[in-house]
Amino acid sequence: MKSALIILVTVIICGLGVGALTYPGHVFGSSDEDHHFVGAVGGDNSYNRGQEPEDWWSEIKHMHGHVGPWNVLGWRIGQAALRELDTKWGLHELDIICYVPIKTPYSCMADGLVIGTGNTIGRLDLRLAEVACMDLIQVCIHRKDGTGPVLIFQPRPTYLRHIDAPKPEELEKLSRECGNMKESDLFEIRRITTLKI
Ligand SMILES: [Zn+2]
Numbered sequence: 141m142k143s144a145l146i147i148l149v150t151v152i153i154c155g156l157g158v159g160a161l162t163y164p165g166h167v168f169g170s171s172d173e174d175h176h177f178v179g180a181v182g183g184d185n186s187y188n189r190g191q192e193p194e195d196w197w198s199e200i201k202h203m204h205g206h207v208g209p210w211n212v213l214g215w216r217i218g219q220a221a222l223r224e225l226d227t228k229w230g231l232h233e234l235d236i237i238c239y240v241p242i243k244t245p246y247s248c249m250a251d252g253l254v255i256g257t258g259n260t261i262g263r264l265d266l267r268l269a270e271v272a273c274m275d276l277i278q279v280c281i282h283r284k285d286g287t288g289p290v291l292i293f294q295p296r297p298t299y300l301r302h303i304d305a306p307k308p309e310e311l312e313k314l315s316r317e318c319g320n321m322k323e324s325d326l327f328e329i330r331r332i333t334t335l336k337i
Contacts, residue, residue, distance in 0.1 A: 179264030182233030182284050190230035190258045197319075204251040208311045209303040211252035212318040214238070214279075216326055217293045218256020221281045224329065225288055230258030236266045237280045245306065246277060253279065274300055292330040299326055 180187065193199035196215055200207045218236075227233040236259050240246040250268055253259065259266040265284070271277060275297060282290040299321075306314050318326065 179235070179284075180232045182227070182231050182265075184231060188230055188232050192229035192258065193255060196255055197315075199255050200252060203255065204248065206311060207315045208245060208248055209306060209314040209318045210245040210248035211255075212315045213295060213303070213326060214249035214252020214254075215256040216252075216318065216323065217249075217279050217281075218253045218259075220293065220323060220327075220329065221279075221291065222257060224291055225281065225283050227283070229256075232259060232263065232265055233283055233285065234259060234265065234281055235284050237269050238266065239269045239271045239276060239278045239280065241272070241274065241277075242268065242270045245303075246274065249277075249279070274304065289331040289333050292332065293327050294330060295327045296325065 182188065197207055200211050200215065204211055221234060221236070222229060225234055234257060236253055236257065238250050238253060240249055247268065250261070250266065253266055254261075257266075261267070277295055277300065279293040280290060281293065282288065303314055303318070
């Protein structure tokens with residue numbers, strides 16, 4: 141009888157433990173506790189009232205301190221992602237992982253992605269992942285709702301070599317050039333059709 145009671149108590153305690161571990165964490169901006177994503181929830185709700193900067197160049201300069209080809213490249217990729225994945229700036233419907241060596245100027249791309257999409261590191265819908273060298277730089281973007289493909293934005297290696305270690309006096313020229321170049325000369329977009337994550 142006593143051992144049966146111990147088994148019963150053990151089962152209850154284990155059950156509570158499993159429940160606590162699997163209960164979904166708080167989702168910022170969400171009224172849907174069953175949502176699996178723990179970052180910002182996308183959509184046109186009161187948590188997402190940001191406004192796209194009218195002058196992206198000034199906004200990069202204001203936020204980042206300088207405009208350089210690496211952050212303009214991030215901005216171009218962000219804008220392309222909004223278009224390709226059918227969403228708008230600041231709606232937080234995209235999840236972005238930026239794979240770069242964790243040093244400047246490569247990491248400057250991340251701030252361009254912020255200005256280009258409205259996503260931020262603090263809202264967990266833009267994350268940095270470290271890679272060992274410039275040839276492995278890519279940006280992986282998909283919709284949080286799991287619809288549509290996963291897109292890999294792979295900068296052209298020749299272009300990355302062109303902007304590697306820019307001199308301060310070249311920043312403006314390289315940045316303007318990046319803003320005006322044909323998208324396909326800057327990066328390739330690979331589509332991966334996959335199951336919902
Ligand atoms: Zn920079």
